[in-house]
Every structure is written in C-alpha cells, then in structure tokens.
Amino acid sequence: MKSGPLALTLGDPAGVGPEIIVKAWSELRREGPPFMVIGDFQAVASASAGGASILRKVLAPAEAMTAFSDALPVLDLPLRAPVVAGRPSPAAAPAIIKWIETAVGLALSGAVCGVVTAPIAKAPLYEAGFKFPGHTEFLGELTASEAFDGARGPIMMLVAGDLRVALVTVHEPLAKVSGLLSVEAIVNAGLVTAQALRRDFAIARPRLAVAGLNPHAGEGGGIGREEIEIVAPAVRALKDLGVEVAGPYPADTLFPQEMRERYDAAICLYHDQALIPVKMLDFWGGVNVTLGLPIVRTSPDHGTAFDIAGRGLARPDSLIAAIRLAEQLARARGA
Structure with missing residues (x-):
C-alpha cells in the first residue's frame, strides 16, 4: 500500500461535511487510517467544539501522517467568503471544485493513497x-x-x-431510464464491476447478478420487453467475455439474504433499485465507491443535510465506513 494518507475533501462547507469530518477524526485519530482534509481551515474549525485548537495546517501529505494522532490535518484552500451552516451558496462552488481537483491530483501523483469525498449539493454548483x-x-x-x-x-x-x-444509470428521471439502457452500458457496468471485485475487493472469481427493469423481470415480455431486448442479451455478452453472471432477476427477489449468498455484486439498472436495499440493510453505514478509475475514491452514502448542519446532530458512521473502506481498497491495489 502507498504510504501516504487519504485525502478527504470538505464537500459543501454549509452542509454536515465539516461536522462529520471532525467527529470521524475524533474516532479514528488513534487507530487510523490517517487522512488529510482538503478545504477551508476556518470552516472546519467552526464545526469543532475545540475550534482551531484541534486542527493543524499542513502543506504536504507527509506532514499529515505525522500530525494525525494529535491534530486534524487540514490543507487550507480558503473560501472567498465565510459560509453559514445550513445556507448553501453558489459563491462557494469554485472552492468546492478546487478541493476535489486538488485531492484527485494528489492521488494521481501517489502523494495520497485515495480520495474520500464529503457530500456536495448539486444545485449551488449548477448555479455556478x-x-x-x-x-x-x-x-x-x-x-x-x-x-x-x-x-x-x-x-x-x-x-x-x-x-x-x-448502477448502470445513476441520477436519471425514472421516465428516462428505459431509453438510456443499452446492451453496451450493462456490459460495461458488468466488466468494470467484475474487474473491481478482483482488483479492489480481492475476490478471485466474482459472481454477478443482474436485475431486471420491470416487475417480475418483464414476465416473459408481458410486462415490458427490456429484459428480452436489452438485459438478457447483455448477460449473454458478459458470459461470452468470461464473466460469471446470471439474470435478469426480478428486483423484488434479488436482495434477501439467501439470494445475496449467490453473488458478490448486483448490477442494478436505476438509482432507487440499488439504493433502497442498501439503505434498508444499513441506513447509517452505507458507502459509495467509484469503480473503474485509476484512483481509489469513496464517499458517505448521504447528502449535505443542510436542515441539521451546524446543530451537532449529524452522525459520522457512513463517513467512517467510507474512510475505512478506502484504506482497504488502497491496500488491495498496493498489494
């Protein structure tokens, strides 16, 4: 494994990112894995009961490794103006984008072993x-x-x-999903997933299960033809490429424990088809992982929660899980 820390981007500073980062550091400071925050120093300090006293400005990842057990390391890339918790602003967008770009650059250079991203809000970024x-x-x-x-x-x-x-499609309106599905998209998702299971999760012979789109996986064409015309051909193509895969399965039967024992990952066709079982299984601890990149990237599986930002209520469980999983994936890639 690369010796550097993880880079943790601050996300939207008006959201719960600063708060859960401080809480995650408090829990992980002794056992690690070590990480370095990339963001606005004052925004992080404002989320801590101890203020700036528990933080330390650093200029390089190596400094973060040394400081982590005693103070939360922050690579300070300041905002143009202070933010108020719970009040997102497009004015923060250039800094938010710069934090992500900086973390990715450090990961590509090998200075950090992976990237963990705190939540961003899309609307203020779109406005900018x-x-x-x-x-x-x-x-x-x-x-x-x-x-x-x-x-x-x-x-x-x-x-x-x-x-x-x-996921084959991600943040798409449900009405558009069918038109966005293709054999090629499903095959690519399957290939990337199988590759990641081998490379990052150390599963030598990954098994995939592919969900159908329609109720009862189309009922032989009686409730939709996407399974016949798109999903089943994609499954056959993946098999021809050497992937151990089965489906399409009705989504309502794919996620009980007995079924989960038959596969290492499920390929889902749209957002809620994947996210509902994840959040039912572990609402507080789910992790978002980006596959098929030359860097490791994870994120908590929740949003900015502007409604509770700055009130001390946000739980760091998902961020802590994301940090620990990022270290696991980085170790697998460095082995």
Whole structure:
C-alpha cells in the first residue's frame, strides 16, 4: 500500500461535511487510517467544539501522517467568503471544485493513497456553472487522460454489509431510464464491476447478478420487453467475455439474504433499485465507491443535510465506513 494518507475533501462547507469530518477524526485519530482534509481551515474549525485548537495546517501529505494522532490535518484552500451552516451558496462552488481537483491530483501523483469525498449539493454548483451530474462523473473527467489497465468507469457502487450494488444509470428521471439502457452500458457496468471485485475487493472469481427493469423481470415480455431486448442479451455478452453472471432477476427477489449468498455484486439498472436495499440493510453505514478509475475514491452514502448542519446532530458512521473502506481498497491495489 502507498504510504501516504487519504485525502478527504470538505464537500459543501454549509452542509454536515465539516461536522462529520471532525467527529470521524475524533474516532479514528488513534487507530487510523490517517487522512488529510482538503478545504477551508476556518470552516472546519467552526464545526469543532475545540475550534482551531484541534486542527493543524499542513502543506504536504507527509506532514499529515505525522500530525494525525494529535491534530486534524487540514490543507487550507480558503473560501472567498465565510459560509453559514445550513445556507448553501453558489459563491462557494469554485472552492468546492478546487478541493476535489486538488485531492484527485494528489492521488494521481501517489502523494495520497485515495480520495474520500464529503457530500456536495448539486444545485449551488449548477448555479455556478458546474457541468457534471455529480462527483462520480466529475472524477471520471478529471482522471480520463490517465492510464488505466482494464475496463473504464466511472461506475457507481454502493456497499452495505455484505451487499454490493453497481448502477448502470445513476441520477436519471425514472421516465428516462428505459431509453438510456443499452446492451453496451450493462456490459460495461458488468466488466468494470467484475474487474473491481478482483482488483479492489480481492475476490478471485466474482459472481454477478443482474436485475431486471420491470416487475417480475418483464414476465416473459408481458410486462415490458427490456429484459428480452436489452438485459438478457447483455448477460449473454458478459458470459461470452468470461464473466460469471446470471439474470435478469426480478428486483423484488434479488436482495434477501439467501439470494445475496449467490453473488458478490448486483448490477442494478436505476438509482432507487440499488439504493433502497442498501439503505434498508444499513441506513447509517452505507458507502459509495467509484469503480473503474485509476484512483481509489469513496464517499458517505448521504447528502449535505443542510436542515441539521451546524446543530451537532449529524452522525459520522457512513463517513467512517467510507474512510475505512478506502484504506482497504488502497491496500488491495498496493498489494
């Protein structure tokens, strides 16, 4: 494994990111894994009961490794103006984007072993001209020119306990999903997922299960033909490419414990088909992982929670799980 820390971006500073980062450091400071915050020093200090006294400005990842057990290391890239918890502003967007770009650059250079991103809010970024649907697509663009051996993402995977689900479409209106599905998209998601299970999760012979789109997986064409015309051909193509895969399965039978024992990851076709079982299984501890990139990236599986930001109520469970999983994936890649 690379010797550097993880880079943890602050996310939207008006959200719960600063608060859960401080709480995560308090829990992990002794056992690690060590991380370095990339963001606004004052925004992090304002989320801590101890203020700036528990923080330390650092200029390089090596300093963070040394400081982590005693203070929360922060690479200070300041905001143009202070933020108020719970009140997002497009004025913060340039800094939020810069924090992500900096973390990715450090990961590509090998100075940090992976990237963990605190939540961002899309609407303020869109108002400032941000052109990407979210973190996942932006990370894909930032790493597109870098060499990567294998099937290319980005593909979003959610992890909760023993359940891993990868998505073919992500933040798309349900009415558009059918038109966006293709054999090629499902095959790519399957190839990227199988590759990641081998490379990052150390599963030598990964098994995939593919969900259908319609109730009862289309009922032989009686409740929709996407399974016949798109999903089943994609499953056959993946088998021809050497992937151990089965489906399409009705989504309502895919996630009980007995079924989860038959596969290592499920390929889901749209957002809620994947996210509902993840959050039912582990609402507080789910993790978002981006597959098919030359860097390790994880994130908590929740949003900015502006409604409770600054009130001390946010739980760090998902962020802590994301930090620990990022270290696990970095170890696997460095082995």
